[in-house]
Amino acid sequence: MNATATEQLPVVVIGAGPTGLAAAAHLTDRGIEPLVLEAGPTAGAAVREWAHVRLFSPWSEVIDPAAEKLLAPTGWVKPDEKAYPTGGDWAAGYLRPLADALGDKVRLGARVTGVSRAGRDRIVDADREAQPFVVHVTYADGREERFSARAVIDASGTWSTPSPAGASGLPALGEKAAADRISYRVPDLKDPAVRARHAGKRTAVIGSGASAFTALAYLADLAEAEDGAGTKALWILRRGISGSTFGGGASDQLPARGALGLAAKAAVDQGHADAVTGFRTEAIERDGDGRLVLVGEDGRRLDPVDEVVVLTGFRPDLTFLDELRLGLDERLQAPVALAPLIDPNQHSCGTIYPHGVKELSHPEEGIYLVGMKSYGRAPTFLALTGYEQVRSVVASIAGDHASAESVELVLPETGVCGGAGLFDQPRADENATNGGGCCAPAPALIQLGGTAAPAPSCG
Template identity: 65%
Template sequence: MDETELPVAVVGAGPVGLAAAARLVERDLPVLVFEAGSEAGTSVRQWHHVRLFSRWGELVDPAAEKLLAPTGWVAPPADAYPTGREWAQRYLQPVAEVLGERVRFGARVVGVARRGRDLVVDAGRASEPLTVHVRSHGGSENGAGGGVEELVTARAVIDASGTWTGPNPLGGDGLPAPGEAAAADRIVYQVPDLNDPGVRARYAGQRVAVAGSGHSALTALVAFAELAAEHPGTHVDWLLRRRQVGNAFGGGAADELPARGALGRRAAEAVEAGHITTVTGFRTAAVERVDDGLALVGDDGRRLDPVGQVVAVTGFRPDLSWLSEVRLDLDPVLQAPRGLAPLIDPNVHSCGMVYPHGAGELAQPEPGVFLVGMKSYGRAPTFLAMTGYEQVRSVVAAIAGDEDAARRVELVLPETGVCGGAGLFDEPEGAAAGGCCGSPVPVSLSLGTPPTD
């Protein structure tokens, strides 16, 4: 079979994976989307209660919208802000339905390799197709009970599997703290749905530790402050690894995503209301069970008052295990493609402004393999859907051999209103003040010649 007749395998039927599929259909290229879950946007549906700070107009991929048009699909109001549930039900599911049999649910990709060659073999890597090892398990998200395994031969692989299934642990050194696993019944790694009566009862009247400084942490602070106003005794210890709050609340009115700026302001108001105690410079080194809950111990020896529940929202990391037989060039710090890492490294800048990028930055030494979406950010935070949509537009153009379109990336991303300084920890004393952001302007970059299959 001519390699051009082979499908492009897309891993993940989330927002970016489905956008990649729509772009491939737009170019009349065969595509198969493999989704481990039972429906489109499986990961998005797990944070269904959280409202996005991107508008509908920034959450619908242009190629997917074009694909939906003949069905009579009506786009939601462009200026409205959906919840995760609404994004999945009103957009992702319809896109998957239009794609039809191109999307396979209950199909977990467990490996990718070059046909007949393991990682060590050089010969044939540019001429042989890729093999995608798929385990089908009837829609069971975790693949329990085994399943049927098959090999799918593919022209290229677009990994849009995300990072949702790899939350970072509570432990401050990147590994689960001693006692963390044993306390799993009292620790969650996502923002709880406090609208659910059962979940609400778990936290009402409790002292809760919230670890993290990103948008998920701010969302949790706001939700818990509202709970505390209704249920006396509810209190939050907000654990920050940095020495001071600094710009953790974001850019406020200067944020070009208004809802994101408003979230920071509401979180700051929640702290000021007295329902939240801020604990700075705290990196969890141990979790100890006590009679009335958990005691967290810091790496500096501090031992916090016991809490009943812990919410650890400290970011995510990619699962690279099933890519072990293809050649990757990833930044050793972020586990993101080496060409992209300098643009998103929170050690360098916290402004959230990422310059346009595409196939040139995302391609790997293994011909035809691309990491996109949240997976492409590795351990870095602050990914926007519109970034992923532009990524796959460029990547699909590269796969199709349209080098001009692959190189031509034009995108203006909204500023956060926060500039100057490292995003993970405070600047060392005496460091010069400075900014990492300029005024937002349209940028057209030449990204280099994309690799060929």
């Protein structure tokens, strides 16, 4: 197939989540045909799985400009920019209308199982870049189909591959056997069945990020409810507690994100959660009553718990990209040029430098990992980042290199100074007189929207 014919092919976008649909909107705006392939039964399928969780970004920061432009003629009414949507609000009030506006450019129940170059596996050099991509799809009913594409934008996210409880990155011994008592999502305590699993029970929450904060806040609310007497959380942290553990508080430029950490702090201060620090889970065993016992790498055995909620982050599924030549950082599994900008071992104060197609490119031209998937195993992704990523990538695909390289994005800082933050070795600044960390002491708990705090935004 010659270059001209290849350019007539669509750009395949993997995933109909916020970033994938934004990519399709930008492609449409530039007159390039997108084909969005979504494994789930609806647009925003992953977002709908955390419909009960409130974002810590307001509506003004989770709507892409090109998407808004596409929606305008449909009669869509933009939500209150200052309000904080839940995942369900985001899906129903923005993602579904956007997918509807894209029409048959979005295919649902279409799982991408492989991407390669036409007639070339990853070994073959000859005439490689002149060949279109081939995208292998398996539908829910078992049918298979292949599409040709001029470029592929992988916005499939990381939701389907949560990290395990085991501190080594592998499942803890016994983790799979205890699957009936373990979940990897923030519990929806408005669901009667989920609420019954936690009410009056002892739940271990493993993790130190926004999702763990949310779970602790929800369990604290349950403990104070009439049907929640006796509810207790055990918060498992792999590092110690310092002034930065609960986030930036009032120093966070996203107030709701700061409030989220303060809600977790309140859960501990009010006795609804006990913190266990420097604990790396090696095994999960059952006692004689069928309850779970967490065993640390140092031999510590914690008192039995009824449930375990593992919120240790996510990792990208790269299996279906195995025939492509990706340039990924060996630690984060993020694009090599992007990794130093987001590495939690080095990253300081929540500042992400503007980045676009230059940082997202790979040795295999024409394949781009965007959105949460572009971050690999790194945390703290915002929708704004994904929207700017796809704007730059699509501009490059369209041949508008000046626009692609002119990346301007200012993200709200977390108010937390980090670096060397994945291990529990104390940093010098943790002994500062302000209570630890390089940021201001945490202020009093902020109440937002009738709940302890909105929960995380993702792209």
